[in-house]
Amino acid sequence: MTVTYEAIQSYTITGSPNTVTFNSFSGYTDLVLVANARGNYADALGIMRIRFNGDSSSNYSMTQLYGNGSTATSARVSNQSSFGLEYTSGNSDTANVFSPVIINIQNYSNSTTNKTLLARTNNAGVRTVAQVGLWRSTSAITSITIEEVLGTNWAVGSTFSLYGIKAE
Amino acid sequence: MATYEKIATATVGSGGASSIDFNTILANWTDLQILLSARYSTVTLTGYCTAAFNGSTSGFSIRGLYGSGSGTPGSFTTPSNFVGEIVGDNASPSTFSNLSMYIPNYAGSTNKSYSVDSVGENNGTTAQATFTAGIWANTAAITSISLTPNSGNFMQYTTATLYGIKKA
Numbered sequence: 001m002t003v004t005y006e007a008i009q010s011y012t013i014t015g016s017p018n019t020v021t022f023n024s025f026s027g028y029t030d031l032v033l034v035a036n037a038r039g040n041y042a043d044a045l046g047i048m049r050i051r052f053n054g055d056s057s058s059n060y061s062m063t064q065l066y067g068n069g070s071t072a073t074s075a076r077v078s079n080q081s082s083f084g085l086e087y088t089s090g091n092s093d094t095a096n097v098f099s100p101v102i103i104n105i106q107n108y109s110n111s112t113t114n115k116t117l118l119a120r121t122n123n124a125g126v127r128t129v130a131q132v133g134l135w136r137s138t139s140a141i142t143s144i145t146i147e148e149v150l151g152t153n154w155a156v157g158s159t160f161s162l163y164g165i166k167a168e
Numbered sequence: 169m170a171t172y173e174k175i176a177t178a179t180v181g182s183g184g185a186s187s188i189d190f191n192t193i194l195a196n197w198t199d200l201q202i203l204l205s206a207r208y209s210t211v212t213l214t215g216y217c218t219a220a221f222n223g224s225t226s227g228f229s230i231r232g233l234y235g236s237g238s239g240t241p242g243s244f245t246t247p248s249n250f251v252g253e254i255v256g257d258n259a260s261p262s263t264f265s266n267l268s269m270y271i272p273n274y275a276g277s278t279n280k281s282y283s284v285d286s287v288g289e290n291n292g293t294t295a296q297a298t299f300t301a302g303i304w305a306n307t308a309a310i311t312s313i314s315l316t317p318n319s320g321n322f323m324q325y326t327t328a329t330l331y332g333i334k335k336a
Contacts, residue, residue: 003171005171006171007171007333007334007335007336008336009336010198010336034199034270034272034333034335035272036272036273036278036281065233065235065241065299067231067233067234067241067242067243067244068231068243069230069231069232069243069244069245070243070244070245071242071243072235072240072242072243074241094279094305096277096278096279096307097279097281097303097305098272098273098278098279098281099281099301100270100271100272100281100283100301102283120299121301122231122281122282122301122302123231123301124229124230124231124301124302124303125231125303126231127231127301128230128231128232128233128283128300128301129299130233130299157276157278159198159272159273159335161198161199161335161336162336163171163172163333
């Protein structure tokens with residue numbers, strides 16, 4: 001039987017890494033990256049930086065829609081050096097609180113189209129965010145790096161899991 | 169074990185259902201996902217459903233974001249165990265809402281965060297798309313989930329399926 005939805009790789013943070021990297025995910029059509037994340041920034045929030053293929057040039061743009069419990073806001077950034085997903089939980093958040101982040105990357109391995117991602121970032125104490133991102137490169141995605149931006153590392157217990165989806 | 173596995177499904181019969189319950193959820197997976205297609209009996213256009221984990225409606229908090237296609241999008245924090253949109257019995261005939269709820273690390277020892285996307289479109293003047301960031305401030309493993317409409321009952325043909333996702 002063909003396996004459609006497959007677990008590729010996962011990390012559970014035990015030390016104090018700043019960056020998590022996925023780089024072995026050939027043979028799928030789409031990717032789903034799920035994180036339950038907390039950073040060590042001295043606030044109740046963090047920012048997850050995503051880069052494809054280690055590219056740190058100004059090839060990223062995002063449009064966001066978010067709500068903080070009282071106000072809905074839309075924002076856009078262009079010509080960025082990465083995707084910035086906000087806000088995950090931070091060090092002054094209630095203990096044992098981690099933020100679910102769900103990222104869909106469709107058709108990641110083609111060499112024809114620029115690459116996009118859909119992301120949902122959730123911090124029930126701060127905001128819920130829906131984001132779409134564009135990486136202006138037609139290269140196949142061969143690596144995904146996830147970095148904690150505001151602080152220095154991801155907190156122990158943060159998890160990052162990559163899944164692949166195969167079209168028939 | 170498959171990565172993405174159906175755990176249980178519920179289909180509401182002609183008598184309606186006051187809630188949809190998933191009980192005895194084992195700790196065999198990493199994350200849970202519920203896909204809900206719902207309509208409820210209150211004669212209104214849109215409403216919502218709430219959650220109980222392990223029989224408890226205490227300890228929940230949310231940040232919600234919604235848009236209705238007219239006016240200004242909004243954000244909210246109540247009810248504290250809000251999950252997502254469902255359509256009422258004044259919506260277009262044969263029309264049901266679409267909701268996806270993702271709960272990472274449901275059996276772990278941290279507080280339980282969740283992410284929900286839901287829509288209640290009915291080709292009418294009132295419909296809503298909602299994003300929810302939620303948390304249940306309880307470190308117990310989730311062993312049961314109940315979804316309840318804000319009034320009335322889930323109507324016939326409402327379906328909900330619980331899936332387990334196993335990381336690598």
